[in-house]
Amino acid sequence: MVCLSERLQSQALEYARLWGLQNVDADWLEQPGFHLCLDDSGLYLQEGAGGKAQVQVDFCAGATAHRRQFGGGMGQDIAKAVGITGAYKPSVIDATAGLGRDTFVLASLGCRVDAHERQPVVAALLADGLRRAEADPEVGEIVARIRLHFGSSHDLLVPAATIAEQPDVVYLDPMFGDDAKGSAQVKKDMQAFRQLVGADMDADDLLQRALDCARCRVVVKRGRKAAPLANRKPSYQLLGKSSRFDVYSKAKVEALVE
Numbered sequence: 315m316v317c318l319s320e321r322l323q324s325q326a327l328e329y330a331r332l333w334g335l336q337n338v339d340a341d342w343l344e345q346p347g348f349h350l351c352l353d354d355s356g357l358y359l360q361e362g363a364g365g366k367a368q369v370q371v372d373f374c375a376g377a378t379a380h381r382r383q384f385g386g387g388m389g390q391d392i393a394k395a396v397g398i399t400g401a402y403k404p405s406v407i408d409a410t411a412g413l414g415r416d417t418f419v420l421a422s423l424g425c426r427v428d429a430h431e432r433q434p435v436v437a438a439l440l441a442d443g444l445r446r447a448e449a450d451p452e453v454g455e456i457v458a459r460i461r462l463h464f465g466s467s468h469d470l471l472v473p474a475a476t477i478a479e480q481p482d483v484v485y486l487d488p489m490f491g492d493d494a495k496g497s498a499q500v501k502k503d504m505q506a507f508r509q510l511v512g513a514d515m516d517a518d519d520l521l522q523r524a525l526d527c528a529r530c531r532v533v534v535k536r537g538r539k540a541a542p543l544a545n546r547k548p549s550y551q552l553l554g555k556s557s558r559f560d561v562y563s564k565a566k567v568e569a570l571v572e
């Protein structure tokens with residue numbers, strides 16, 4: 315990580331400690347490839363020296379803010395797949411959080427979300443985006459519903475001791491090398507993200523873990539034409555333009571009766 319502001323040195327040290335990253339001098343930017351940079355705009359991934367910030371988590375502006383305002387609210391397929399209604403906001407574990415876009419959509423629709431991310435650079439970018447959003451008057455309340463956990467869902471997804479502690483829904487959106495989730499139009503930032511993360515080759519194993527943990531259902535986001543995760547037939551599917559949601563139902567999604 316390259317810290318580009320004298321003022322942010324202690325924050326850079328803290329990030330390095332939290333995410334196991336190495337702080338390097340700005341000369342390092344001359345090297346080809348992607349660099350994680352910290353400046354007054356926050357933490358971002360940039361390609362080469364003087365390149366543009368290509369990957370940054372920003373919940374307050376850009377596409378995320380646009381989707382929050384004009385994305386269709388509870389009419390969105392993700393909301394239907396997870397089972398959100400006006401009266402009921404299921405608790406969710408997003409076991410493959412990535413840059414947190416789906417996590418944020420679910421939180422903006424009222425769900426409490428525990429987000430798991432195992433890739434340290436991705437987790438650092440997400441944590442930094444959440445930290446900046448906390449102070450925002452419009453989205454601070456939304457990100458307060460999100461808790462980020464750094465680690466693998468292969469370890470973090472464990473069946474809860476009591477029903478009350480179970481998440482209602484486990485949500486999975488693993489990365490696939492040959493995934494058709496809009497691959498023709500994958501934008502530059504997503505190409506950088508893909509290079510960083512690679513394919514999640516162990517994703518099939520997550521499905522049974524998720525089913526063991528969720529109280530009501532597991533939702534898997536897939537490329538529209540991709541095979542189901544672990545080749546396991548879902549209870550039903552919601553088809554979108556480039557992606558689809560496979561829903562594995564366990565019980566009717568409804569509030570726990572005390």
Ligand SMILES: C[S@@+](CC[C@H](N)C(=O)[O-])C[C@H]1O[C@@H](n2cnc3c(N)ncnc32)[C@H](O)[C@@H]1O
Binds near residue numbers: 413433466467
């Ligand atoms: C396709 S991205 C998720 C994108 C995310 N849904 C979004 O809206 O930004 C998949 C992410 O899941 C993470 N991941 C995959 N398997 C994981 C696991 N077992 N535990 C934690 N994170 C995992 C990857 O590191 C990657 O960042």
